[in-house]
Amino acid sequence: MSWKIIDHEADSGFEAHGDTLDELFTESAAAFLFLCSGKSMASLQEEGLGTEFISLKATxxxxxxxxxxxxxxxxxETRLFFFVPSVVKVRTSPLSLYAEGLAAPCGTGALPVKAATYSGLAVQNVPAPYLRMIVDM
Known part of the structure; x- marks a missing residue:
């Protein structure tokens, strides 16, 4: 499992790898949280207060x-906490995600990240899970 920040003209981005889709989505969250907060997931987990859940479906x-x-x-932006995943489960049929994690306070200031985007997006499951994303800053 790993991720790295990549340079982009006006924005920023990251590449993430994992042995499974679960790991890939966990690593993508780690990179995204770093861009949002400047902190590692381990650091954010230490600040975690309570358990939260996310459930999503997609095509x-x-x-x-x-x-x-x-x-x-x-x-x-709305509940003023960073969701720091501890468990991520991605199902491929039907395509869905379920995650459990901690809520780490993020304060009330503006975040440097505006959105995760489809711009420059590359995601694959085989031969090995990989993601490349440009993030709107």
């Missing part, structure tokens, strides 16, 4: 990953 992997990350952003 394809692209829609699922964009919805997943934008849901994390939505919770930060």
């Amino acid at each position: 394809d992997l692209e829609e699922l990953v964009v919805s997943w990350l934008n849901e994390i952003l939505f919770l930060a």
Whole structure:
């Protein structure tokens, strides 16, 4: 499992890898949370207060990953916490995601990330789960 931040002209992005789709979506959340907060998931987990859940359905992997990350952003903007996943389960038929995680306070200031986008999006399940995404900053 791994991720790295990639440079982009006016925005930012990341690449993530995993052995499974569950790991890929966990790593994508870790990269996205780093762009949002400047903190690692381990650091955010230490600040976690209570347990939260996310459940999503989609028609394809692209829609699922964009919805997943934008849901994390939505919770930060509206409920003022970062959703830090501890368990992520991705089903391929029907395509869905279920996640459990901690709520880490994010404060009331504006976040540097505006949205997870389809721009430059590449996601695959085989031969190995991989994701590349540009994030609107």
